[in-house]
Amino acid sequence: MREKILVVEDEKNIAKLVAYNLEREGYQVTLAKDGEEALERIRKGPPDLVVLDLMLPKIDGLELCRLLRADRKTARLPIIMLTAKTQEADKIVGLEMGADDYIPKPFSPRELVARVKAVLRRTERKELPAVWTCGALTVDWEKRTVRLKTRLLKLTLKEFELLKALVDAGGRVLSREQLLEQVWGYDQSLEIQSRTVDIHVSQLRQKLAEEGKRLLTVTGAGYRWVTPGEE
Secondary structure, X not given: OOOEEEEEOOOHHHXXXXXXXXXXXXXXXXXXXXXXXXXXXXHHOOOOEEEEEOOOOOOOHHHHHHHHHHOOOOOOOOEEEEEOOOOHHHHHHHHHOOOOEEEEXXXXXXXXXXXXXXXXXXXXXXXXXOEEEEOOEEEEOOOOEEEEOOEEEOOOHHHHHHHHHHHHOOOOOXXXXXXXXXXXXXXXXXXXXXXXXXXHHHHHHHHHHHHXXXXXXXXXXXXXXXXXXXX
């Protein structure tokens, strides 16, 4: 089955150029002219990857990326940012929001196709098994139990959901704001709420003992879970 790619770009010529080159490679391409239309299309049926312009009408690229990462159904959806902005700060913000890659305009169509292929390979979506193991940890997601070797750990509901969100992100960094939305259901971040995330992360690390080292702090960005293969 051909992978489906949604191109979100308000400049018609660029949108057509991107679609033409991706379709030549066998991808099934759909276009959206603004963030609002893109969000509606994605909610009806998520594609395999989104090529997302940063500067969009109605809902801009960064906000759309934030909304997608905050929704469990689209939290792992691969996103490539496509934008005329080339400043390092803009790139960092885009990646911190959860973008998988960042391509500044003007771009080479061959480079775009190569980046799309690389991101699809790297972020191939895999459903977590009902019983998941990582190092000395064994988690039964349905029974909501966590064992360290043979010892049953007593996690609170929020600690368990925090672990699930980080593992489900597939190695991607999740910001405090994204964790607040996914785990606590907050739609905005207050200072005290951000500290709540930090406190829960610290408590979770302690309970995971030697496996707590897998829960990494990414300075200025958030947290991520590291699997044995990334060590």
